[in-house]
Amino acid sequence: MKSDSVRGHLDGMLLAVLEAGPLHGYAIIAAVQRRSGGTVELRTGTIYPALNRLERIGLLSSSWESVGERRRRCYQLTDAGQGALAGERRAWQEFTTAIGSVLNPSPAT
Amino acid sequence: MTAAARTPVAADPLDAYVAELAAELHGPARAKARLLAEIRDGLADTVAAHSEGGAPRRPALDAALREFGTPGELAPSCQRELTVAQVRHTAGTVALTAPLLLAGWLLSWHAGGADGWLPRAAQLLAGCLTVVAVLAALPAVATLAATGPLARRLPTPDRLPALAAWTGTVTALAMGAAGLALAVTAPLATAWPLLALAAAVTVASHALVAGSARTCRRCARPPAAVDA
16 A cells, blocks of 8 residues: 555554554554554654644643663553544545445445 | 755764754754654664564665655655744744733833933834734734644644744844834933843843744745655
């Protein structure tokens, strides 16, 4: 899956992998790749400014935490982030239903 | 001298990567340093992941860089976020210093003691310029709201960085001229310590806003090269 196709859904994917609990940058990348079965092609460095933006608009909060021997910035969903994730899921469901019904019409239509 | 030429050559490939990216970015020092630190950590983690199982470092580094993206590929998205951070910095500086300026000017005006038409005229001129600065605080507050939680619902206008840069520039000019007017006439007034204090506050505000607005203008400039 090319990065251009993914870009519009990056926010939703980042929010989704943080739903289970706080993660640092590389763990977020690894979670996206694991969940997509390695099919999402993304310049992984671009998630850092995206995480900064989601924090600025209040969907994530972050703090420095010790992970292993190093200190890393860990991100977690805020209440507003939970709401935004629900909205992303709803919009995605409506989108795939609409496009799916055009691409694969049922015999009756 | 170009930014790349000013960048010291780093021995460590990760430091060299971060230095190359840093040379392409403009914005508030703290936000830039934080973003670059996170990127360096992320790149180090990516190299470590590719080195698992005892793979040689050089191929692991090359694979990590391909996956992570080159500095040129990362720079536009990093700069977009740093530009918004700079817009917020400039808007915040205007919003905080303009009321301070107004308080200083009101104090000097109500304290009286400015004898003669020249000190009074200068105080009046400074007052008009203070009103300009205070009026500029209104769009500054709106900018802070538009780039904060409101950005969840409203798209950030493309021209907002330029608007913030020029609002900051006009405010800085007004503050500079007001400070000059107060400083020149302070020695002529009987209550000169108050006018001198108001002038000092105004000039300090000018320096803060002018510096932030200069960086904001640089961030608002369109990139010289279009990314392929």
